[in-house]
Amino acid sequence: MILVINTSGKDLEFVLGDKYKSVTVEKQSVALPVECEKFIDECGATWRDISAIGVVVGPGSFTGIRLGIAYAKGIAMGLNIPVVGISAFDLYLAAAPDAFVAIDSGRGDFFVAADGLEPQTMEIEELETKQMEWARTVGHRPFDLKLGVQIVEQKIAMGDIAPVVPMYLRPSYAEQNKKDN
Numbered sequence: 200m201i202l203v204i205n206t207s208g209k210d211l212e213f214v215l216g217d218k219y220k221s222v223t224v225e226k227q228s229v230a231l232p233v234e235c236e237k238f239i240d241e242c243g244a245t246w247r248d249i250s251a252i253g254v255v256v257g258p259g260s261f262t263g264i265r266l267g268i269a270y271a272k273g274i275a276m277g278l279n280i281p282v283v284g285i286s287a288f289d290l291y292l293a294a295a296p297d298a299f300v301a302i303d304s305g306r307g308d309f310f311v312a313a314d315g316l317e318p319q320t321m322e323i324e325e326l327e328t329k330q331m332e333w334a335r336t337v338g339h340r341p342f343d344l345k346l347g348v349q350i351v352e353q354k355i356a357m358g359d360i361a362p363v364v365p366m367y368l369r370p371s372y373a374e375q376n377k378k379d380n
Contacts, residue, residue: 200244201251203347204232204237206267207259207287213238214344215249229261231270246278253351255344256284257366258302258310258318264365283351284363288312293350299333301326309338310368320368326361 205212211222211234220238224230239246254271255324268284275282291300292314299345301321302310312318315334321329330336354360 200248200344200350201253201348202235202249203253203255203285203344203351204231204235204267204271205255205344206270207255207257207261208263211235212344214347215239215242215244216348217345218242228266231266233302234380235270240257244274246274249274249278249280251280251355252282253347253352254363255284255347256289256363258287258304258368261365261367268363268365279357281355281356281360282363283360284366285347285350286318286319286366287313287342289350290344291337292345293337293346294343297334298337299330299335300337300338301330301336307327311338318366318368324352 200216203214204368206227206354209223211224211231213220213235215238219243222230222234224234252271252275254267255264256268271282287301287302291298296314299313300311300314304310304320308320308322311321311326311329
């Protein structure tokens with residue numbers, strides 16, 4: 200069974216097989232191990248039933264993404280199973296391959312990607328023009344994390360098991376502040 204973990208937003212999200220759970224928490228760092236183990240137990244599974252872990256690598260919360268990746272890597276290392284990075288773009292495009300993905304960054308611009316367009320940030324003016332090159336635009340509603348299982352299976356089958364690293368499309372606040380000073 201493949202476990203998929205998402206810590207890129209404000210909630211914790213998990214998928215195992217066809218089961219999905221979203222948990223609102225105050226501190227992801229404290230709740231992640233407890234909620235993940237509770238979810239696996241609720242699914243009637245054990246850690247030994249997990250054959251791979253998929254983890255959302257971004258874009259999203261800088262700290263949340265790092266937390267999810269570190270946790271997934273630690274568990275995968277202990278179980279000697281692969282961990283596979285999944286971007287939010289992978290999830291949106293798995294549901295709508297012909298789409299232009301535009302995710303509001305919350306900082307006055309958008310994270311964008313599409314088939315033939317590498318992930319990047321884009322201002323609204325450019326986005327309004329660029330999105331017209333695709334059949335539709337998605338990203339304004341949450342992605343379907345259940346698609347992560349299929350994405351992990353495909354990546355493993357293709358041997359696409361690259362080291363899992365965060366997807367940063369711009370510098371962190373700390374890096375930006377250092378440049379500005």
